[in-house]
Amino acid sequence: MLFNSYAFIFIYFPIVLFGFFLIGRRSTRAAAGFLALASLFFYGWWSVQALPLLVGSICFNYWAGLRLTRAPGRTDAARKRMLVFSLVVNLGVLATFKYADFFVGNVNEGLSTAGIAPLPLLHVALPIGISFYTFTQIAFLVDCWQDKVHERSFVHYVLFVTYFPHLIAGPVLHHAQMMPQFANPATYRVDFDKVSLGLAIFVFGLAKKLLIGDPMGQYADLMFTGVHNGVQPTMASAWVGVMAYTLQIYFDFSGYSDMAVGLSLCLGVQLPLNFNSPYKSTNIIEFWRRWHISLSTFLRDYLYVPLGGNRKGPARRYLNLFLTMLLGGLWHGAAWTFVIWGALHGFFLMVNHLWNAKVRRNAKPGVVGRVLGWLLTFVCVMIAWVVFRAESMTAATAIYKGMLGMNGMTQSIFSEFGSIPYRKPEFFQTMLVGLIICLALPPTITLQRWVPQAQMLAGRPRLAWIFTAAMAVFTVILLGVCVSKLGSYSPFLYFQF
Structure with missing residues (x-):
């Protein structure tokens, strides 16, 4: 179900x-x-x-x-x-x-x-x-x-x-x-306050899945499946396809987590935060403190720390980081692509910790440094998602070649896959909306802070009522839009893990 x-x-x-x-x-x-x-x-x-x-x-x-x-x-x-x-x-x-x-x-x-x-x-x-x-x-x-x-x-x-x-x-x-x-x-x-808040969080998570995650997944599947069947992607097709999957997995899994939190809150039970805007991260260490937080915490407490953590010197610390992420990749699936994905993130974490220890030390980066750090982190995450999604290392290699421009720079986007929908502006509009939500808006879970902020209007009951009514109307309209998208079989990506 x-x-x-x-x-x-x-x-x-x-x-x-x-x-x-x-x-x-x-x-x-x-x-x-x-x-x-x-x-x-x-x-x-x-x-x-x-x-x-x-x-x-x-x-x-x-x-x-x-x-x-x-x-x-x-x-x-x-x-x-x-x-x-x-x-x-x-x-x-x-x-x-x-x-x-x-x-x-x-x-x-x-x-x-x-x-x-x-x-x-x-x-x-x-x-x-x-x-x-x-x-x-x-x-x-x-x-x-x-x-x-x-x-x-x-x-x-x-x-x-x-x-x-x-x-x-x-x-x-x-x-x-x-x-x-x-x-x-x-x-x-x-508790009717919890029920109403929980339903709002559920609807927001449902919208993430149906209105952004699934449309992005259609385009990502087209590129990855095409490459698996032997099509060589151009640079434009490869990067747009990987970006589509980057947004698909975020909105699919983040949407599920939001729905889980919302449903549980309706029942009076608070689930832990599992996502905290990970694509805003300015380094890979921060990314893993924001992405799939419950799994990251488990791997830290029950694998990294028992292996020795950082208690046995820098060299052992880097090895423990790498092994933890390697096994974390294998946890996601029985395939070498998942192992490579874990190894990539293990390598990224090693480099990040080494940079902090030898170069940055305790200095805080400025605005330019944070922007460059975000860009590098986001690109590294996208690069790793290729092997996570690809059906084989052969397909992943073909996509990497496309991203490097080894199959040509550009054509009509995805025309080599024979896809008419890619010529529609809705695709890029949805991608833009997804990026704005990822990079500019707070996590859905902060609805628990948005709604209590209405208490600040306690001395102005009319404004408080307008605020609450507007949130309720928006949630109902959004639910209606989501219900209109129901009907097709659309499982969540993490069900396979």
Whole structure:
């Protein structure tokens, strides 16, 4: 079930919203159980076959979490063995479903050169959202071992893992962010301010996806698919196509994150910020503090720091950065293109930290320096997106050649792909609007600050009423425009991860 579907917007979510608060008036535990079951239904709508794996993962990790808790007669050595065992199980399941065929395929390439018969592929279907709910539970287990977990309600744990706004494509949640909210009785009492604000954030996220992300994706797909089929792009086609994908992935994933935050806020639960205008970044370090914040935080806390972080000297620090991003790239998908993408960002981060340490030191850049830093960062991000999106390294290489002008400078934009829509001005208008939103406007989530700013007008009730009414009318009109775009199958990009 997609957030951007008639079934979700007009049937599923209204039933869940009313049912949650209606049951919550009598029993908070029952309401939490209802929401957990509704979330399992939401997941099962996608794939009933994958539901047992999710339920089994939840039961195993809840049991492992209890075994990791300090108790009389339970030694630290025994707890550590349980931690290692539970991590091996989680990573083993993830590796089997997500990376088995990738590994076997690479082994087969080596076997073929030696004249040995290839191994059979497993052809295991990838369960949707497995990377997100596995990482969420790994963080829970590590925190149990570190005595950071105190909430032990099984119902709340199931809800924490399956909570439908984040289950399929994040954000990667931390138990400390969610468990106290599920245990708070106020969560189960309807707050109309939160509901109205949540709906506005949802609509803004929906507009990002449908009005900018999807149109950009149509043009990006045309270029990338054409190159995969053997077309050699000119410089203009390559750069415009890569820019289209740069905007597509931003508005697709940022839109999903906004929708998740908005839906959750309607239910009285605050999800963490996952995007903070990353394309405004003036260096790659800042970019990773703004892009997919929950994943960046997870990689820092549960991979970079355990590897040693910056505690073992500069050389080890750079190696840890590179390895963290390399594994972060592999997390996104079982393909060498994702590994290269992670390696590129690892290299960018190494260069950025080296520059800060040896050249810039503590000096703050001026206006020109910030502009040049932004331009360099944005171009580096675009360059890395090529391998992230390309279906093979061969296709990525062809696009890089096009970006360098090795296939000619320009023709009628995308005419080599036989695309009439690229001649329409709507494409460039949408691209311009997307760039303005990325670079000039605050994140959608700051609606939580925009609306409270109306309190500044408390002494002027007429202006406050006009402000609120204008926001409401604009949101309703925007929702109407978005609903007119519903109907076609348009999954979110991060569903594949």
